[in-house]
Amino acid sequence: MQTASPTPSVASMDMQAEARRHLWLHFSRMGGYDTEHEIPIITRGEGCYVWDDKGNKYLDGLAGLFCVNAGHCRPELAEAAHKQMRELDFSIIWSYAHPKAIELASKIASLAPGDLNRVFFTSGGAESVESALKLARNYWRMCGRGQKAKVIAREIAYHGTTLGALSATGLTDLRAQFEPLSPGGCHVPNTNMYRYPDDRDPLLLADAIEDRIIFEGPETVAAVILEPVQNAGGCFVPPDGYFQRVREICDRHDVLLISDEVICAWGRLGHFFGAERFGYQPDIITSAKALTSANIPMGAMICSDKLAEPFMEGTESFAHGFTFAGHPVASAVALANIELYERDGLLEHVQNKEPEFRAMLESLRDIPIVGDVRGAGFFQAIELVRDQETKETFEGPQAEGLLRGFLSGELYRRGLICRADDRGDPVIQFSPPLIADTAEFEFMHDVLRPVLTEASQRMDMF
Numbered sequence: 001m002q003t004a005s006p007t008p009s010v011a012s013m014d015m016q017a018e019a020r021r022h023l024w025l026h027f028s029r030m031g032g033y034d035t036e037h038e039i040p041i042i043t044r045g046e047g048c049y050v051w052d053d054k055g056n057k058y059l060d061g062l063a064g065l066f067c068v069n070a071g072h073c074r075p076e077l078a079e080a081a082h083k084q085m086r087e088l089d090f091s092i093i094w095s096y097a098h099p100k101a102i103e104l105a106s107k108i109a110s111l112a113p114g115d116l117n118r119v120f121f122t123s124g125g126a127e128s129v130e131s132a133l134k135l136a137r138n139y140w141r142m143c144g145r146g147q148k149a150k151v152i153a154r155e156i157a158y159h160g161t162t163l164g165a166l167s168a169t170g171l172t173d174l175r176a177q178f179e180p181l182s183p184g185g186c187h188v189p190n191t192n193m194y195r196y197p198d199d200r201d202p203l204l205l206a207d208a209i210e211d212r213i214i215f216e217g218p219e220t221v222a223a224v225i226l227e228p229v230q231n232a233g234g235c236f237v238p239p240d241g242y243f244q245r246v247r248e249i250c251d252r253h254d255v256l257l258i259s260d261e262v263i264c265a266w267g268r269l270g271h272f273f274g275a276e277r278f279g280y281q282p283d284i285i286t287s288a289k290a291l292t293s294a295n296i297p298m299g300a301m302i303c304s305d306k307l308a309e310p311f312m313e314g315t316e317s318f319a320h321g322f323t324f325a326g327h328p329v330a331s332a333v334a335l336a337n338i339e340l341y342e343r344d345g346l347l348e349h350v351q352n353k354e355p356e357f358r359a360m361l362e363s364l365r366d367i368p369i370v371g372d373v374r375g376a377g378f379f380q381a382i383e384l385v386r387d388q389e390t391k392e393t394f395e396g397p398q399a400e401g402l403l404r405g406f407l408s409g410e411l412y413r414r415g416l417i418c419r420a421d422d423r424g425d426p427v428i429q430f431s432p433p434l435i436a437d438t439a440e441f442e443f444m445h446d447v448l449r450p451v452l453t454e455a456s457q458r459m460d461m462f
């Protein structure tokens, strides 16, 4: 039997050993870490950069995980948290309200597109998605159409890991360990235009949603959930007119449109909300991550007046909530974060600098392993291929060897944090803090060119 360990101070303990012994890293193969393959330990951040416990500096080309949008350790956010903690550390938003949650809800409503005026706070992305799915079901029940409970999502899309959100997540490997899931998740093709036949109408991808609604029976479908730019698979951008067609389809069949903007909101695409970039009006937006620039956990599910209305009358209520939702300190940080965006013109910066960022990535196309470059705003990906002409991909152990055996380690060793991912075809993803500029793009280039060139030369080994 294991006995309880004494608690050592951080300074005195061997952090590697303690991390391997006690810390359960998410989505990580804990068995892969040993004395030769250490757990990276990040100890400090500033602006676009972080440092590890050995003093090595890295460009955080992923902004944490698509979330430290204003850059690391902004004093304005620390001060907002400090001030709030001295004034009102915590108060629940179940039946009570507090000034910062009120102010933040009003601010978000003023920024959100159309009549998305009602804000339901959460503690993170999966909770926002979970809340949206529960609202969609419950809304239809309140309308006397309780059979409308299914949700249509896209293949390979990630919507979170809680059991409800997981039923929307379209990644077999993430679902398999936990089945049976919450029922009602249906999947349709995503907008992978790189592998879509040139001679086929791209809007057939939107029509596939209608086909599925009809197949399931519109009287059983509550909502469609889509990211403005799909992350998993590598920044799948919608073809022109896609979301307008989806909106028409949803309206035709009385199905709600949920825009999952856990990544795409808060400036990532150069707008407060991703739906603005592509000009569509969702019924619900789910967000989290960069709402506080990840300085403190917080999410928000933002819905239209129409959806909230049935819950605002008489003795009705939405029987759903989380203790930490709308936390005063998180709300204060989110308000300070939005203020920073506005003061520093971060949205305009992304809009102005997107072409330069993209051009840097495009300039790598001469390297044989670079198959595609795609994305929007400061959310871009490179797809890796064996053959640019045939688009032959790396599968199974080959992708494993390329990404985990070589690229991830090599990019990190040279000081660049980005994401090498093979949940679809292998890609490397980039989502730097929104303050990134020419110096950061140049550094990315100077790391990527030799590493991708070497990967091309070693292709036969993968």
Ligand SMILES: Cc1ncc(COP(=O)(O)O)c(C=O)c1O
Binding pocket: 124, 125, 126, 127, 129, 158, 159, 160, 161, 227, 231, 260, 261, 262, 263, 288, 289
């Ligand atoms: C589109 C999308 N939805 C939901 C989630 C889940 O968010 P969280 O990890 O905060 O629960 C994520 C996380 O990356 C996401 O990208």
